[in-house]
Amino acid sequence: EAGVAQSPRYKIIEKRQSVAFWCNPISGHATLYWYQQILGQGPKLLIQFQNNGVVDDSQLPKDRFSAERLKGVDSTLKIQPAKLEDSAVYLCASSSPSDLQGELFFGEGSRLTVL
């Protein structure tokens, strides 16, 4: 079974530029999450999708971050304009609603450096 796929693995940009990250969840997983992990901290949820609908985006900085999952499969997270404090690893995770335990499966992450 293929895992959660993410790209790019690494990105370096200057502040005020824009960047986009892509995620393809495990096949059949209707629930998709984007997390932000700053060095030395645990992941923090940015947004949760159920199919193509947003379930929780309460911690997403909506003035600069946006995310979509148009067909209920893969998803894109965009940052525009980027700030220095956005330097972090952006992790995508998925889970299956039919899995009552709600176990999370993560991708390898996309490391963003903002100069």
Add this chain to the structure above:
Amino acid sequence: KQEVTQIPAALSVPEGENLVLNCSFTDSAIYNLQWFRQDPGKGLTSLLLIQSSQREQTSGRLNASLDKSSGRSTLYIAASQPGDSATYLCAVRGNYGQNFVFGPGTRLSVLP
């Protein structure tokens, strides 16, 4: 609001030692708790998921226990190996549809 802490922040042990990692949470109304491993520059790998009705789960040399009333979980690693060196994170999901809240992790080094 759920808060999750992990102590110690870092731990260094010689190979072969048995060790315990701690996870504490402030709200005992949890649905389940999941332990993860994270290697440098990598994503999180699921180790064990323990439901609120369970007291423990085992997988190979790993054993996770849960004491909801005291707001604690421990991850026991038997006969540690250098390959166990990584950061270990716990995450707690609340009873009312809340998403997982993660601890900051414990960075483990197993010395050969």
